Amino acid sequence: MGGFWGPESGKVNTMFRRKRKHGDFTAEIEAHIELEIERLKEQGMSEEEARPAARRAFGNVTLAEERFYESHRWLWWDHLMQDIRYGLRMLAKNPGFTGVGVLTLALGIGATAAVFSFVDTLYLRRLPVRDAGRLVDVFQTRNGKGYYELSYPDYVFYRDNNNSFSDLAAQYPASPISLMASNQSESINGSVVTANYFRVLNLRPFWGRFFLPEEDEVPDKNPVAVISYGLWKRRFASGLNVLGRIIQLNGNTFTIVGIAPENFRGAMPGVPETDVWIPAAMFHVGYRYCDAFQRDCTILSLIGRLKPETALRDAQAEMNVLAHRLEGAYPAIDEGLGVIVTPKRGVRLWERSENGLVANLLLAAVGLVLLIACSNLAGLLLVRGMARQREVSIRLALGASRGRLVRQLLTESLILSLVGGALGLVVATWGIDLLAGFYTIGEEGGRIYVSIGLDPVVLAFTMALSVVTAIAFGLVSAPQASRPDLVVSLKGEVSSASPRSSRLRYALVSAQVAMSIVLLIGVGLLVMSVRNIYRGTGFDPTHLVSLRLRPSLVGYDVLKGWDFQQEAIRRLEALPGVVSASPATAPPIPWGGADSVWLPGQEPSGPESAFVVGKNLVGPRYFETLGVAILRGREFNEHDKKGTPNVAIVNETLAEHFWSHGNALGKVLIAGGIPFQVVGVARDAQYHTSVAPPPAFIYLDYWQRDTTNGGSEDSRTLVRVSGSASPMLPVLRKTVAAVDPNVPIQEDRTLTEWLDISFRTVRMTSTFFTCFGALALFLSVVGLYGVLAFTVSQRTREFGIRMALGAEGSDVARMVMHQGIRLAMLGAAIGLVGAFGSARFLASYLYGVRPNNPVAFIAAAGVLMATAIIVSYIPARRATKVDPMVALRYE
């Protein structure tokens, strides 16, 4: 007869009704009994008879009351409140324990949250626009692989033939723009975008308007620009007359029509922030390497907004069909074409692979730190559990259920870790600031658009992490604490630690030490790598400056461009404080060009058998400027120019490859189909990771290069100064600007800054490992100290007896220290083995040092053991202070 579970309306109704007070219920029962007495008296009973009769008829009053109380829907809430109040009281009563616990958790959780914010930025974060959840990236694949950009005609085809997107926009988000306004030139980053771009992103202009569809129809007809809020503030002093203003972008006249919203920095996180947007019809201003309207010029990234009713999978399916149609129509260009539609999240896809590796490493490292923090907490709680045995026993004896007790202990750890988590957010913001600092400047200059920071996702993650850690360390310790020996502890004796819980505590400490040593070895390896990077091979970055001169951006042809460069270099070298200067096509850190080389008569049959080497085109005195030794022969000089025989300089590795006895001078080498005579052998550049062998490298003469196909590549001019580099930068800029103020100077920075940027991931990994290593060391040392101190307090009586029987203080101290050192050594041994197995994961971040470098291993073990010894000494000393008389009277 289950019908009494009644109508829903009734239930809902009572949810909002104020709960009935217990006193009200008691009063009702009292009233009932009075009424019953009255009735009985009416029937002729006396008062003395009526009262007990009424009571009897009622039955058990207490039972009724209890039933009322238990049926109370908020019982669990009352218990929780009770637990929280009690927990807070207990934590307040032990400020030392609470302080260490909260600090440990804040550090562990904060560090993890900081690393998570990095992961969040890379993979999860959405654009700061309305309804960003329906935005997708569209890329091309070739034979099912990769992420490639699309050509403009292909974009138009997808845009006009799909039914999945409410709109599909295209952008080229990293266009170097030389902005000339109020007679001042400045290099900024621009985005070339289709007119519907802002509509897809659901943006409203901060001021003015965005592009009209008709402005994006006829090439080169409507030079209009939208500028960023930041640029408006910085360059136009937030002026009200900015709309309609004329500016020069790469030498072309544009009119400002609008200002983008304040927090909008472009639609491609991972590339520099966009300061100016121009319509796709003006593509020739923003992109020069191929004609952006041709089908073979694939430079566009697509952003689509899914229709509300379209699922991602359906959009993908439709785009697959369209890609297949394109492939059929243009088999020569679009063979193997595919399309991939992914939610628009995180940073640009190809920024992810490198940073993703770092993120994994940092996650692993911070995971170890968090584990150490948790085991530390578990250890602390175990110790406290011992101290609380009496309290727990009393509560058990008074009838508290074990479940309720465990719940109580878990509530306490939950409070602890929520407080720790809240404080951890402070730690996290430090970490995030540190992290973001590595991403301020991009290789091409300009702030990189990555919004590393706290957001709701990170906050939620931190919360969840706090709860999980609380349960993790709480569960290790709670069952132990809730199972004391009632008889012993009620008698008031602190029973000596049970062997099981001691073993658990020792294991926790050794595990902490093991994890710390793994991290410390990582720290050692990375610190050595960073030092190697900045040291270079005879390559002193502190006196070097590089400037990127870009006459081509303002329409110089090849010859005019060369004249400009030569004049600039002549004036630079004439400056006091400048030692030498030389142009180069790529910066000195070898990520420049590449070319296939072979000996005369040994031309490779196909691309598979080609020997591809690094390549840079450099001017006279390049090696002198850089400070890289020429081992044999000479470097380029003024006599090497157009019309004289083509010359080349090779590095050691390349020389060894072809002429095994190092006898390369005078030999002929074909590079890119043109013969060159080798006139010098240079020392290997040293920037290669421990996993990669030094790359073969060829240097060709900057002034001899082939200009028949046009292609006036702008140069990176390298300048060696005699003093420190950064104060010289303004002087150098001014000298170049004196030749022609219109020519943009970009990437003007010291070589140290170049190295900072190029080896960002290594430096970042190293910095964070150092922090994590220090944290791990600190936490595990606290853990070790805790365990030893506890042991000493437990064994006070034993020590007293020993000393009464004639043991010296030093004997007792030795016992304690031995224990500490034994624990540390056990952990260190495990850690060394673990590190030996896992150091290779760092290999791609190690420069000039092998993953199993013994110095790193020995140093880490040394630091850890030394700290362990020092830390063991403190409780050991306390043990020697035991007064046998006091100790024996103690219990």
Added chain:
Amino acid sequence: MELLQGTLDLLILRTLIFGRQHGQGIGRAIQQTSEDELLIEHGALYPALQRLEERGWIAAEWGSSANNRKARFYTLTPAGRKQLVRETTKWQRLSAAIGRVLGPGVRES
């Protein structure tokens, strides 16, 4: 005679159909109308009243009894009235069915 599980709720609702009543009055009324066949432990009445109130079938307020004593009075809500009809029908069908199974009279032999 002991009450069958669940029937107390039905009896309370049935009693309240005549108007508002306090707990003691409800108990007495049930006892009287059943001609003292059904004995209710008064203590059991109150958790039942509490349960019915929580489900919204009865409403309660404090008031004064006939001889001017403070008591908590219960009234039937519209939802409670519907519930009463539903449960009464169900009960009648059940008792009729049991009656049919048991037959017209079983004598002890």
